[in-house]
Amino acid sequence: MTDTYLRIQGLTKRFGASVAVRDVDLDVRQGELVVLLGPSGCGKTTTLRMIAGFVEASEGRILLEGQDYAGLPPYRREMGMVFQSYALFPHMTVAQNVTFGLRMRKLPRPEIEARLAETLDMVKLSTMAERYPRQLSGGQQQRVALARALAIRPKVLLLDEPLSNLDANLRQQVAREIRALQRAAGLTALMVTHDQDEAMMMADRLVVMSDGLVQQVGTQEELYERPANTFVARFIGHSNLIRGMLEGGERLVIPGATIGLAGHYDSSGDCTLAIRPERARICAPDDPAARITAKVEDATYVGAHVEVLLVLPDSTRVILHDPTDGGAARRFAPGDLAGIAWDLASERLFDDAGAPLAARSPVHA
Amino acid sequence: MSRRPQGLTAGMLIGPATFLVLGALVAPLALLARYSLNRYDRANFMVEALTPENYLRFLDDPFYTGVLWTTLSIALVTTTLCLLLGFPIAYRLARSQSRWKSVGVLLVILPLFIGSTVRALGWMGVLGRGGLVDSVVGAVSPGSSFPLLYTSFAVVVGILSINLPYMVLTLQSVIEGIDSRIEEAADSLGADPSRRFWHVVLPLALPGLATGGVLVFILAMNAYATPLLLGGARFQMMAPMLFREYAVNNNWPFAAAIAFILMITTLTLTAVSSAFVQRRYKAA
Numbered sequence: 001m002t003d004t005y006l007r008i009q010g011l012t013k014r015f016g017a018s019v020a021v022r023d024v025d026l027d028v029r030q031g032e033l034v035v036l037l038g039p040s041g042c043g044k045t046t047t048l049r050m051i052a053g054f055v056e057a058s059e060g061r062i063l064l065e066g067q068d069y070a071g072l073p074p075y076r077r078e079m080g081m082v083f084q085s086y087a088l089f090p091h092m093t094v095a096q097n098v099t100f101g102l103r104m105r106k107l108p109r110p111e112i113e114a115r116l117a118e119t120l121d122m123v124k125l126s127t128m129a130e131r132y133p134r135q136l137s138g139g140q141q142q143r144v145a146l147a148r149a150l151a152i153r154p155k156v157l158l159l160d161e162p163l164s165n166l167d168a169n170l171r172q173q174v175a176r177e178i179r180a181l182q183r184a185a186g187l188t189a190l191m192v193t194h195d196q197d198e199a200m201m202m203a204d205r206l207v208v209m210s211d212g213l214v215q216q217v218g219t220q221e222e223l224y225e226r227p228a229n230t231f232v233a234r235f236i237g238h239s240n241l242i243r244g245m246l247e248g249g250e251r252l253v254i255p256g257a258t259i260g261l262a263g264h265y266d267s268s269g270d271c272t273l274a275i276r277p278e279r280a281r282i283c284a285p286d287d288p289a290a291r292i293t294a295k296v297e298d299a300t301y302v303g304a305h306v307e308v309l310l311v312l313p314d315s316t317r318v319i320l321h322d323p324t325d326g327g328a329a330r331r332f333a334p335g336d337l338a339g340i341a342w343d344l345a346s347e348r349l350f351d352d353a354g355a356p357l358a359a360r361s362p363v364h365a
Numbered sequence: 366m367s368r369r370p371q372g373l374t375a376g377m378l379i380g381p382a383t384f385l386v387l388g389a390l391v392a393p394l395a396l397l398a399r400y401s402l403n404r405y406d407r408a409n410f411m412v413e414a415l416t417p418e419n420y421l422r423f424l425d426d427p428f429y430t431g432v433l434w435t436t437l438s439i440a441l442v443t444t445t446l447c448l449l450l451g452f453p454i455a456y457r458l459a460r461s462q463s464r465w466k467s468v469g470v471l472l473v474i475l476p477l478f479i480g481s482t483v484r485a486l487g488w489m490g491v492l493g494r495g496g497l498v499d500s501v502v503g504a505v506s507p508g509s510s511f512p513l514l515y516t517s518f519a520v521v522v523g524i525l526s527i528n529l530p531y532m533v534l535t536l537q538s539v540i541e542g543i544d545s546r547i548e549e550a551a552d553s554l555g556a557d558p559s560r561r562f563w564h565v566v567l568p569l570a571l572p573g574l575a576t577g578g579v580l581v582f583i584l585a586m587n588a589y590a591t592p593l594l595l596g597g598a599r600f601q602m603m604a605p606m607l608f609r610e611y612a613v614n615n616n617w618p619f620a621a622a623i624a625f626i627l628m629i630t631t632l633t634l635t636a637v638s639s640a641f642v643q644r645r646y647k648a649a
Contacts, residue, residue, distance in 0.1 A: 054549050074552040075561075081553040087546035091568045100564070101554035152554060 005030040005188050006051075006156055011060035013046050013212075020046045022212040024060070028156075033182055033189040035199040038209035039235075044192045045160060047209070051190065052158050053077050064155060075104075080149030084161040086141045088133040094120070094144050095129040101152035115151055122181060123147045139170050146178065150185065157182065159191035163198055175201050196236065208232050229354040230272050239274040239348070240318045246271040246349070256313030259292045262344040263359025270352040278321040279346035282308055282332065283339040290339025294318060296332045310338065401621035411617050419622035429623075432601040433630065439517065439592070439602065440585035443524045447532040447581045448574060450525075455536035456566075460545065473533045481527050485594035488526070492519050492595070515597030523591040528581040535580060539573025540566075575642040579635050586631045603627045 006028040013021040021043040028034050036044035049055040051062055053074035062069040069077060080101075089097050098119055102112045120126045123143040133141055142162065149157060162178065163171045179202050182189050193199050199206055200220050208215045208223065208231075215235075216228040227233035230241060244254040246268050252259040259273065285293040294310035297317070305321040312318060320340065332338050349357045404414040423429045458469050476484065491497045492513040502511035513519050543566070551561045567574075592602040603623065611620035 052549075052553055054552070073557075074549070075555050075557050077553070078555075079553060081550065083546045083550060085544060085546055087544060087550040089547060089550070089565060100551070100556070104555040104560060148550075148554065158553075 003029050005032075005065065006190075007061075007063040008047075008051070009061045009063070011047060011050060011062065012058050013043070013050060013055060014058045019212050021050070024209075024214055026207060026214070026217065028188060028190065030188050031183075031186045032204045033179070033191065033202060034205050034207060035203035036190065036192045036207045036209060037196065037199040037203075037235075038194065038215075040194055042209040043212035044194075044207075044209050048158055048160055048190060048192045051156070052079055052081050078152065078155045079158055080152055080154030080156075081158045082142075082145045082149050082160065082162045084164055086133075086145040086165070088141055088144055088148070090133055093130050093132055094125060094136070097133070097144055098147045098151050100148065105152070119147045119151045122150065123177075138166055139174060142166060142174060143177075146181070150181065150187075154187070157187045157189040159189060161193055162191065163193070164195065171198065172201070178202065208235060210235070226356070227274070227348065228356065230274060230350045231354065233274040233348060233350070237276060238319070239276055240280075240316075242273040242275070242312065242316055242318070244271060244273065244314075245269065252349075254312065254314045254316070257292055261349070262291070262342060262347045263349070263361065265349055265357045265359055267351060267357050271357070272350045272354070274348040274350065275318070275340075275342055276346065277307075277319045278305070280320055280340055280342040282310075282320055282322050283341050285337040285339045287339045287341065289341040291341055293337050293339050296334055296336045296338050298334055299332060308332070308338075310340065397621045397624055400617050401625050403618040403621075405616045405618050410615050419619045420626070422619065423622060423626055429606075432603060432606055433626065435517075435601060436586060436603040436627075437630070437634075439520055439524065439588075440582050443521055443528060443585045444578050444582045446521070446525055447528050448578055451529055451532035451536055451577065452570075452574070454529075455533045456540055458533070459537045459540035470537075473530050476526065477530050480590075481588075482590040482594070484526065485523055485591050488519065488523050488595055489514055492522070514595065515600065517596070517600065519595040520588075520592050520600065520602075523595045524585050524588050527588075527591065528584050531584065532577045532581050535577035536570065536573050539570055539576070543569045571642055575639060579638065582635065583631055586627065 004027040006026075008024055008026040008028075011021060011024040012019065024043075024047055026034070036047060038044045046055055050057045051069075053069070053072060057070060089100065092100065095116055099112050099116050102115060107115075116129070117126070120129060123146055125140065125143055125147065128136065128140060128144075133144065136144065142165070146162070159178070163174055166174055175198055181187075191199075191202065203220065205217060205219055206223055207217050210231050216223060216232045218226075223232055223236045227236060227239075230239075233239040234241060242252070242254060242259070244252040244259065246265060247253050247258075249266060249268070250261045250264045252261055252271060252273055261273075265271075283290050292312065294312050296308060297311050298309040299322075300307045300309075301324065303324070305324055308320045308322055310318045310320065318340065344359060344361060347359065349359065351357055400411070401419055402415050402417070404412040404416055404418065406412045454473070458466065458473070461469065479487075489496070493499065494510065494512040494514065496512075496514070498513055499511050502509060547569070548561060548565060551565045556564060587604050588602065589604040589608065592600060593605045596602065596605075604627070607620050607623045607627065610616045610623060
């Protein structure tokens, strides 16, 4: 990539004997919003804090416009940070909070006033300038935190779980506001979250992390349609994972049954099949399209679809989303046998190490 | 389940403490206040009266006002030194993530395990003629001596060593209450460590500094063993003088008046500084 703005190379953090972040590489383009996504303890926050300069990297480089930031203290990095707890200065008014960075830079007073007005206008807090943080609602405090970071016109905007302290019904709205502000300002931003919906909604690209390692980097569609391993398959959206033994390239043998795969794979041995609940359908057990039969354990109407819980012969539980309009699920009662069908495009097979296997259409299909 | 009126339960719970405060604090103080208005007489010691002469005698005599002034100066100096020395220690302890943190806290508390009299004796060994400092100076340049004992310096060092742990513990808990992310926020907004301290840490720690300062100031104003042992015969502070009037001269009315003057001075200064800090804090 020629237009890389922020480049992270081999970033590693060790705490004593344990490794929190292992060899993270990432290229971020100017104006891009990249979300680091992963379960708690996956190293995403430590990665962000290394970029901000709060945590010293054990190894690796952070290059911004080609300049190495490794030795710079946080106060020289020009990165605006929005904290999960907002971390507003409780003894300062909204205006004092927002202008703090500008006063530290000793900007001339008229310039500070102008930027204050402009920034408060951006986050729609112009009438709140003289209030103290404790007099504001959570959502307003969050916007002050954002305004404070934006006011310094940061080279990179860092967002650490910016939405997780907000009420659920406010989250989507604030997510869109942050996204709109970031786009309008053309800001390069890195955000950390454990919430998949938040990540999917805001990101240009996502970095899925687990155990200190980057599992996959890609757009929402890439992660969803072509997960790099079983972790991503399960973490992004939901996937039913079925472990078995691949035989003859197109049969997955599980205890008590054999699954007829849609594709042909040039491999053998232990494999994991990943099927998304909304990409498979339920059918009669004797339907020729059925790739396996399973026992219906429960079927729940949840509005958008019927959530069907099935048990395979090896007692693996599988969840399917059957459309409420014309779906077959309501014909089945708990205890009935049902077939599960899917096509080649919906089938993902991973080898023993968790890496995806390439499929080709079977010869006789 | 038996139901009891809430007020009764609450009354029973705070009853013993109320009784204790009334019996052990208010009553002796009231008695002392009464004594301070009595008249002293060489033959009969204390004579029933209602006279301000004990207070007037104190305020008229430059010797006594001088002692009050010395006490105030020593208390203010030690309080200032406690704040200056205590803050960095407290800050490091509060922000420490190390597993040695509890050891550090223990080291701060440890001096409190030894009473102030024993510690003053220790300082006498360090500062006195033939003591540690004197011997070292004597060894470096033979013939010269450097006795520090029985100086106001010795008293300040002694009180400081006793009061510092209180200051550190008070400040530590206050600093721990300041979200470290707030400091990081200042950091990311371009505040270097010294400006972060002046603009963020200090204003937020101000209530704690006030509490610690008041605590240490009161302790210093009322110090007894330390000035007595380290200050020597000619160095006068309020508490030892009070005791001498009471026990040696048997002048209970005058001792009672000294006690009230000491108490009122301490309370007034404490109230004034608290009000000042509170206003600063609100304005900041």
